[in-house]
Amino acid sequence: MSTRRIELDPQLAWCRPGERLLTRAKPTGHIGSSVAGEVTAPHEPRSATPQPVDPAPPLPLPTASVAEGRFHDDEWVHDPTLWGWVHAESPDRLAVRLADPLTAGRGEVTLLLSTRRIAVARTHQPFTVWFEADVRHVTAVRPFGLLGGGGQREFLRADFADRSVLLWQVNRVRKEARDVRTALGL
Amino acid sequence: MTEQRRLGGVLALRETWCRPDEKILWCCDGAKPRFDVPGVNPDGSTGKGQKRLETAFAVADLLSGEPDSDTGVPTPKVIASGTSANTEAPRLAYAAAAEPGLWVLTTQRFAYVAPVPDPTPPPAPQQRGLLGKLRSQAENVRSFVSGGPAYVPGEPVPVRAQRSVFELHSGQVTATGPSVWKRPRFHDLEPVFDSFVFADRSMLSFFAGPGEGRIQGARQTTRLMPLSEEK
Numbered sequence: 001m002s003t004r005r006i007e008l009d010p011q012l013a014w015c016r017p018g019e020r021l022l023t024r025a026k027p028t029g030h031i032g033s034s035v036a037g038e039v040t041a042p043h044e045p046r047s048a049t050p051q052p053v054d055p056a057p058p059l060p061l062p063t064a065s066v067a068e069g070r071f072h073d074d075e076w077v078h079d080p081t082l083w084g085w086v087h088a089e090s091p092d093r094l095a096v097r098l099a100d101p102l103t104a105g106r107g108e109v110t111l112l113l114s115t116r117r118i119a120v121a122r123t124h125q126p127f128t129v130w131f132e133a134d135v136r137h138v139t140a141v142r143p144f145g146l147l148g149g150g151g152q153r154e155f156l157r158a159d160f161a162d163r164s165v166l167l168w169q170v171n172r173v174r175k176e177a178r179d180v181r182t183a184l185g186l
Numbered sequence: 187m188t189e190q191r192r193l194g195g196v197l198a199l200r201e202t203w204c205r206p207d208e209k210i211l212w213c214c215d216g217a218k219p220r221f222d223v224p225g226v227n228p229d230g231s232t233g234k235g236q237k238r239l240e241t242a243f244a245v246a247d248l249l250s251g252e253p254d255s256d257t258g259v260p261t262p263k264v265i266a267s268g269t270s271a272n273t274e275a276p277r278l279a280y281a282a283a284a285e286p287g288l289w290v291l292t293t294q295r296f297a298y299v300a301p302v303p304d305p306t307p308p309p310a311p312q313q314r315g316l317l318g319k320l321r322s323q324a325e326n327v328r329s330f331v332s333g334g335p336a337y338v339p340g341e342p343v344p345v346r347a348q349r350s351v352f353e354l355h356s357g358q359v360t361a362t363g364p365s366v367w368k369r370p371r372f373h374d375l376e377p378v379f380d381s382f383v384f385a386d387r388s389m390l391s392f393f394a395g396p397g398e399g400r401i402q403g404a405r406q407t408t409r410l411m412p413l414s415e416e417k
Contacts, residue, residue: 060337063193063345065201072209078196081343 005054005124010112013127014119022180023156024123025111025168029059029083031099032066032076036090039069041082045100046091050130052122056107074144077153084155088164094137095164101130111168113138115183118158137161141180143173156180190344191337194301198345199290203299212362212380213290214392216298217263219279226271230280261377261393264289268388274358275388281352288348289392291362296382297353301346360385364394 011021032041041062059081065071066079076082086099101109101120109130112119119132140159144167154173158166170176180186192198196210204210220228266279278298282289287300337343365381379391 058339060339061342063197063201063343065197065345067342070206071197071200075196075200075210078193079343080193081337 008123008125008127010110010114010121010123010127013123014112014121014129015114016116019117020115020183021112022115022183023113023170023176025156025170027083027102027106027109027111028169029081030062031084031086031103031168032062032079032082033086033088033096033099035086035088035093035096039066041066041069041076041079043086043099043103045104046096047100049101049104050122050128052105052108054108077155084166084168086164086166088162093162093164094133094160095158095166097131097133098166105130113158113180135184138184138186140186141177141184143177192344192346194346194348195288198301198348199288199299201345202302203348203350204292205294207293208295209293211291211293213288214380215263216282216285216287216289216300219264219266219283220262221271221276221279222265222267223271223273223276224269226276230283232271263393265379265391266388267391268386273386273388274384275382275390278352278390285351287351289390291356291359291382294356295350295353296356296359298351299348300351302349358384365389365391 010024015021030042032039033043034040035046061067062076062079062081066076066082074085076085084099084102086095088096090096098111098118098120102111105120105122108122108124109120110123112121114135116135117132118135118138120130121132122128122130137160138158139161140157142157142159144155144157154170155167156170156173156176160166196213199210199213219230221230222228226232264279264282266275268275271277271280282298285300287298290297290299359382361383363381365379366377378394380394381389381391383389
């Protein structure tokens with residue numbers, strides 16, 4: 001039985017006084033990862049995460065070459081099943097800590113970036129934060145993507161102080177990146 | 187039953203065409219070329235009144251690029267230039283015009299690649315009766331509206347096998363870099379092309395955008411270059 005879910009505005013439900021929500025993104029596909037040199041697509045959560053109340057329906061799986069790590073550089077961006085990617089030297093890095101709940105809670109959770117925090121939260125009632133970190137861990141935000149070769153796919157790339165990287169798909173990536181950089185003084 | 191969609195592009199090249207150690211440096215969709223060659227009309231024909239070059243590209247591809255607001259002249263997506271029709275770039279452009287595909291530069295090859303043709307499907311069983319015809323029409327409409335059959339949940343996205351229409355050793359491309367297509371009047375943003383020069387000085391150029399080349403003059407270029415950062 002499906003239940004009617006009330007979506008809450010993170011600016012009202014999550015942000016504290018003086019804090020401003022800069023961007024939000026709901027995973028619409030898989031996340032892939034390259035952690036300690038090991039490619040996993042779809043990413044498999046490494047840490048304990050809550051379970052979604054209403055899990056998202058299954059998606060098509062990534063192409064064989066991406067799933068098996070048989071690709072060069074950032075060719076994964078051409079895989080239509082991938083919404084994001086993580087690069088990290090070890091599973092305890094911040095990008096992986098964000099990717100874990102984004103993977104486990106697909107369909108329910110949203111990636112949130114504010115002037116003070118970066119978080120993964122269930123934005124339906126009851127609003128629940130699954131993971132959050134101080135936004136000062138974010139050292140750079142930039143657009144990433146490619147043109148041609150079967151359509152345009154654009155990603156926002158966040159670099160963290162622990163040298164991990166999270167990329168996720170957005171629309172109007174240049175504006176998003178510019179706005180976030182301006183707000184965070186990056 | 188509806189046929190499953192199959193992915194083309196870079197990952198199809200990776201899975202069915204590239205060698206394991208071969209890096210894709212650049213690629214671009216095929217399009218009807220414009221010829222800047224003495225004795226050859228821009229459409230590829232070689233004499234007055236001669237039949238135009240037959241290509242596999244649609245009308246949208248003829249009007250490639252963005253039309254110039256002053257002259258109305260569309261910017262071509264692909265330009266082949268050379269001293270004669272027998273030079274490398276025009277020869278390759280003629281060969282590539284015959285079927286839709288991808289131009290690709292790898293660490294080993296410069297090629298034009300197209301999907302392997304499907305074997306001729308067996309004739310579909312005749313839909314009998316009004317209900318059968320309606321069911322068949324509904325399937326066609328569903329496929330059209332959704333952009334084709336969907337990928338199957340829980341299964342890897344299949345790719346469409348690719349083959350070389352032609353290929354050269356990448357060393358036969360003697361230079362790569364951005365070039366500008368000069369139009370009759372001054373423009374703030376001249377269309378910039380990714381250009382490939384061959385030993386006979388002929389050149390293939392691919393529209394990259396107004397004022398924005400994807401090749402930055404380096405020999406080792408990358409199609410996967412991140413979007414330029416805006417400060």
